Amino acid sequence: MNTGTPADLAPRLxxxxxxxxxxxxxxxxxxxxxxxxxxxxxALKPVEELLASWLTELGGSPVLHPGxxxxxxxxxxxxxxxxxxxxxxxxxxxxxxxxxxxxxRPLRLDGDRISGPGVLDMRGGIVAALGAIEILLDLAALxxxxxVVLTPDEETGSRSSLEVITRAARSAEIVLVPEPALPxxxxxxxxxxxxSYELHTxxxxxxxxxxxxxxxxxxxxxxxxxxxLRQLVRGDVGTTVSCGLIRGGTEVNVVPDRAVANIDIRVxxxxxxxxxxxxxxxxxPVRADAGLTVELLHSRPPLERSPAIAAAAAxxxxxxxxxxxxxxxxDAGGVSDANIAAxxxxxxxxxxxxxxxxxxxxDEWVSRDSITDRTALIALLLATS
Ligand SMILES: [Zn+2]
Numbered sequence: 001m002n003t004g005t006p007a008d009l010a011p012r013l014x015x016x017x018x019x020x021x022x023x024x025x026x027x028x029x030x031x032x033x034x035x036x037x038x039x040x041x042x043a044l045k046p047v048e049e050l051l052a053s054w055l056t057e058l059g060g061s062p063v064l065h066p067g068x069x070x071x072x073x074x075x076x077x078x079x080x081x082x083x084x085x086x087x088x089x090x091x092x093x094x095x096x097x098x099x100x101x102x103x104x105r106p107l108r109l110d111g112d113r114i115s116g117p118g119v120l121d122m123r124g125g126i127v128a129a130l131g132a133i134e135i136l137l138d139l140a141a142l143x144x145x146x147x148v149v150l151t152p153d154e155e156t157g158s159r160s161s162l163e164v165i166t167r168a169a170r171s172a173e174i175v176l177v178p179e180p181a182l183p184x185x186x187x188x189x190x191x192x193x194x195x196s197y198e199l200h201t202x203x204x205x206x207x208x209x210x211x212x213x214x215x216x217x218x219x220x221x222x223x224x225x226x227x228x229l230r231q232l233v234r235g236d237v238g239t240t241v242s243c244g245l246i247r248g249g250t251e252v253n254v255v256p257d258r259a260v261a262n263i264d265i266r267v268x269x270x271x272x273x274x275x276x277x278x279x280x281x282x283x284x285p286v287r288a289d290a291g292l293t294v295e296l297l298h299s300r301p302p303l304e305r306s307p308a309i310a311a312a313a314a315x316x317x318x319x320x321x322x323x324x325x326x327x328x329x330x331d332a333g334g335v336s337d338a339n340i341a342a343x344x345x346x347x348x349x350x351x352x353x354x355x356x357x358x359x360x361x362x363d364e365w366v367s368r369d370s371i372t373d374r375t376a377l378i379a380l381l382l383a384t385s
Pocket of ligand 1: 092
């Protein structure tokens with residue numbers, strides 16, 4: 001049975017989402033009782049097993065793609081319509097919290113507020129997404145298939161998940177990403193790109209008092225390179241450059257022969273990314289005989305608000321209205337797996353997860369009502385797009 005117009009379906013999905021609130025809280029409590037330190041394949045095992053068991057209960061057949069940083073989990077749910085359209089729900093199950101956090105800071109419920117490690121980023125989103133699939137299957141309202149992809153290393157750059165994400169995104173008509181919503185429930189329709197560089201300078205070590213003229217100061221060379229990099233900053237479009245780590249030298253009276261700096265660069269769009277990459281590729285030592293190497297450690301392309309993404313956000317907003325919620329859109333500072341999916345040309349809706357606060361902080365919390373709202377919204381999106 002498929003179920004008429006979105007307007008007919010919305011109230012049914014809303015009451016179905018209301019009916020699984022306790023079950024969703026129990027799921028969130030269960031997963032929050034497990035540590036999920038990003039990219040730690042051993043520590044992540046029990047979380048992978050739990051997620052695989054939930055996907056199996058829902059009727060999916062989870063496939064684990066093991067990698068050095070943990071396993072990517074992929075599960076496909078067939079629709080009743082027999083179509084071959086591909087929709088993907090993309091989540092990460094790692095958190096920024098080290099092993100031991102789950103025991104010291106278990107889930108707490110205080111009115112509408114659920115606190116605990118990773119409840120907002122993004123365990124609340126996982127629970128909402130699985131709840132959405134559950135109610136759609138219960139109501140026989142999932143016409144087209146959907147593939148759930150759960151990644152183990154988003155917080156540290158998704159190196160190990162990259163292949164699975166890009167493959168899934170390439171064949172998908174739409175990729176739904178239940179990362180936390182912006183305050184007020186808005187979707188994230190643009191995200192900056194991220195480039196993480198490491199610069200090494202090399203000089204010649206000598207006594208700083210006896211024969212400084214025969215040395216080459218690698219720290220001075222680094223300082224000059226960092227000054228060069230200031231030219232990249234473009235406040236008008238939002239390109240930022242931040243040197244976050246710097247080290248070098250051995251003693252104050254020794255001209256240093258080595259320095260290392262780590263640079264975080266954020267870019268609003270592809271053309272700025274190209275400009276930044278070209279600039280870094282073209283850096284040369286300022287001092288004769290100094291050495292310089294420039295290494296790109298990590299990068300994520302920008303998520304640009306394409307006309308197709310804007311249209312999908314407008315559609316989500318319209319569906320939200322049918323469910324009695326306001327779903328706006330906005331720009332997000334950080335990066336997510338949505339950046340990777342969008343770079344493959346997929347239409348991506350990010351920030352579909354619940355609202356809350358304190359992501360990556362000890363006071364992290366998620367709104368219980370919002371999990372219910374987003375469950376209904378994700379379900380309505382999957383049922384009708
Ligand atoms: Zn996240």
